[in-house]
Amino acid sequence: MHISEGVLSPAVLGGGAALTVVGTAIGLKKLDYEAIPRVAILSAAFFVATLIHVPVGPVGLHLVLNGLMGLLLGWLAVPAILIALFLQALLFQFGGLTVLGVNTVTMAAPAVICFYVFRPFLCRGGMPGMVAAFACGATAIILSGVLVAAALLFTGQGFLQVAELVLMAHIPVMIIEGIITLFVFLFLQKVRPEMLEGIYA
Amino acid sequence: MPEKRFHQKILKIVGIQGLLLLGLGVLSTPALAHRVLVFAYAEGDTIFTESKFIPNDPVRQGKVEVQDAKTGQILLTGTTNDQGKFSFKIPPQAAAAKMDLKIITEAAMGHRGEWLLKAANYLPGAQAAGTPAPGPAATPAPSAVAAPAAAPAATAGTVNQQALEAALNKVLERQLAPINEKLTELTIHRTTLPDILGGIGYILGLCGVAAYFLSKRPKNT
Numbered sequence: 001m002h003i004s005e006g007v008l009s010p011a012v013l014g015g016g017a018a019l020t021v022v023g024t025a026i027g028l029k030k031l032d033y034e035a036i037p038r039v040a041i042l043s044a045a046f047f048v049a050t051l052i053h054v055p056v057g058p059v060g061l062h063l064v065l066n067g068l069m070g071l072l073l074g075w076l077a078v079p080a081i082l083i084a085l086f087l088q089a090l091l092f093q094f095g096g097l098t099v100l101g102v103n104t105v106t107m108a109a110p111a112v113i114c115f116y117v118f119r120p121f122l123c124r125g126g127m128p129g130m131v132a133a134f135a136c137g138a139t140a141i142i143l144s145g146v147l148v149a150a151a152l153l154f155t156g157q158g159f160l161q162v163a164e165l166v167l168m169a170h171i172p173v174m175i176i177e178g179i180i181t182l183f184v185f186l187f188l189q190k191v192r193p194e195m196l197e198g199i200y201a
Numbered sequence: 202m203p204e205k206r207f208h209q210k211i212l213k214i215v216g217i218q219g220l221l222l223l224g225l226g227v228l229s230t231p232a233l234a235h236r237v238l239v240f241a242y243a244e245g246d247t248i249f250t251e252s253k254f255i256p257n258d259p260v261r262q263g264k265v266e267v268q269d270a271k272t273g274q275i276l277l278t279g280t281t282n283d284q285g286k287f288s289f290k291i292p293p294q295a296a297a298a299k300m301d302l303k304i305i306t307e308a309a310m311g312h313r314g315e316w317l318l319k320a321a322n323y324l325p326g327a328q329a330a331g332t333p334a335p336g337p338a339a340t341p342a343p344s345a346v347a348a349p350a351a352a353p354a355a356t357a358g359t360v361n362q363q364a365l366e367a368a369l370n371k372v373l374e375r376q377l378a379p380i381n382e383k384l385t386e387l388t389i390h391r392t393t394l395p396d397i398l399g400g401i402g403y404i405l406g407l408c409g410v411a412a413y414f415l416s417k418r419p420k421n422t
Contacts, residue, residue, distance in 0.1 A: 003311035004237065033415045040408030044401045051397060083407060087400045094236060152311050 002050075002088075002103055005096030009154050016151070017101030023078035023108060030075050038195060042069045043080035047087060050094075063173065067140030068181045070111030071122065071133065072188075074198050077111035078104065102151050110143035115198075122199050125189070130182060137181030138174040145170050237263075237314030239306045240385040243323030244374050249288045252281050252306040252314065259285030263308040267292075270301035270317055281306065291323060299324065 008016075031039065042065075049063040069077040082104045088094040095103045114136045121132030149163035188195045237260060241250040252260040263281045267289065268274060276295055281287045295302060299320040307313050 004313035006305075006315070007307070007311045007313050031411065031415075033412065036408055036412050036415065039411075040404055044404045047400050047404060048397060083404060084400075087403055091396050091400055092236070148311060 002085075002095040003099050003106070003148065003151060005098055008099060008102060008151060012151055012154050013098055013102060015101075016099070016103075016105045019109070020078070020082060020101040020104040023075070023104070023112070024082055027075045027078040027080075031079070035073075035076055035198075038072060038198075039076050039080045042072055042077070043084045045069075046081060047084035050084070050088065051092070063177060063180070064107060064141060064144060065177065065180070066107045066111040066144060067114055067137035067177055068184055070113070070115040070140055071118070071136050071181060071185065072195060072198055073111070074115040075112055076198070077115070078108045081108040081111070106144050106147040106151060109147060110140040113143060114140045119199050122185070122196075129189075130186065133182045133185035134178040136178075138178035141170050141174045141177055142167065237306055237308050237312045239304055239314040239316040240382070241302075241304050241316050241318045242378060242381050242385075243291065243318070244378065245371065246291050247288050248291055248302070248318065248323055249286065250281075250304055250306075250316070252285045252287070252308070254308070254312070259283065260306055260308045260312075261285065263306045266305045266307070268303045268305065269295065269298075270303040273303075276300075276302070295320075296324060 046065050046069060049065045052062055066077065066081065069080060073080060082100070085095060085100055085103050085107070086097075089097050089100055117139070118132040118136040121128045122136070123129075145166035146163060148166050152162050185196075237252060237254060239250060239252045241248055243249075250265060252263050252265070254260060260281050261283050263285070265279045265281060265287045267276045267278070269276060276292045277289055279287045279289060294300075301320050302318040302323070303315055304318060305313065305315045
């Protein structure tokens with residue numbers, strides 16, 4: 001999911017950076033005292049999960065957990081993902097500083113979108129809640145794939161071709177993420193419902 | 202009072218989840234996402250490139266582009282094979298102008314890596330191949346054969362200096378290729394556990410900074 005440096009055109013980079021600034025501003029505005037630990041934990045989880053490399057498919061894959069972050073954080077997912085990506089760019093040269101904006105958008109935008117789309121169902125709990133939690137995890141990955149393809153669209157690579165490749169490669173990740181999101185949701189509902197306050201707020 | 206309880210709650214949450222994360226980090230072997238690594242070396246008049254996703258997955262059917270590092274002029278392009286390898290003859294204009302070559306591999310989904318091959322690192326090979334040296338015949342010949350062949354030539358004093366140099370270059374290249382490769386491997390910054398833990402440390406530190414500034418803010422409840 002990390003787009004490397006030097007691939008994208010300046011216009012796309014600038015657009016991504018601008019969107020990230022706006023998203024981060026909204027996220028920070030919503031950040032309150034009680035949310036800080038949640039943001040930090042999920043930022044760290046994202047930081048680690050995107051490093052773990054599972055050798056499936058043509059290119060090894062890693063988890064993204066952006067559906068889960070959206071579910072738990074809403075808009076706060078934007079600063080959380082931004083920080084994790086910034087550190088990855090700095091420490092491991094994953095992605096890069098110039099593509100930081102675009103990479104943040106491709107992973108954080110689906111988180112926010114899924115938060116708003118699935119929140120009503122998650123609130124209901126029970127079966128609809130479970131289905132929504134799974135769908136939240138899986139959909140976020142699809143959307144990320146589509147956004148990556150869209151970002152690469154302007155580099156001359158065919159949109160459908162790239163999108164197909166990204167989506168095909170991420171089918172296993174979608175399923176795994178859906179299951180992880182579902183289990184974390186159920187677990188937190190039972191053990192630490194206050195972690196889910198973002199949904200009910 | 203509730204303030205204090207709240208602090209404890211935060212500490213508890215951070216503690217539990219932190220431990221969980223730590224466990225996750227430790228269990229996962231020095232884990233890596235996909236960064237593309239390209240490296241290139243010259244042997245004779247050919248430059249060999251190898252592209253892989255770190256740690257060890259070849260980039261199959263990746264697009265390789267060879268540029269003049271100074272001007273960015275594209276000298277040639279190619280595609281990697283299933284082992285992530287691609288080789289090409291040193292372009293004459295590059296050898297003539299002593300260009301530093303920038304070799305870029307683009308894999309699918311926006312992954313990209315590059316490698317700078319300095320002129321000094323491939324030109325001796327090119328010159329050696331340019332001389333009327335044994336050339337292609339010596340491809341699989343082990344160094345043991347080439348070395349004695351060169352030695353009597355030198356003592357005889359009849360063979361010119363150039364031929365000797367060419368032979369030596371060939372042998373040295375062959376001998377040094379694995380070392381070059383090893384060096385390349387060593388210069389890669391690999392993701393290690395301390396890096397990951399350091400990153401998590403930063404995030405927790407930022408959490409602390411944010412908590413500090415928010416705690417300074419007057420409560421509006």
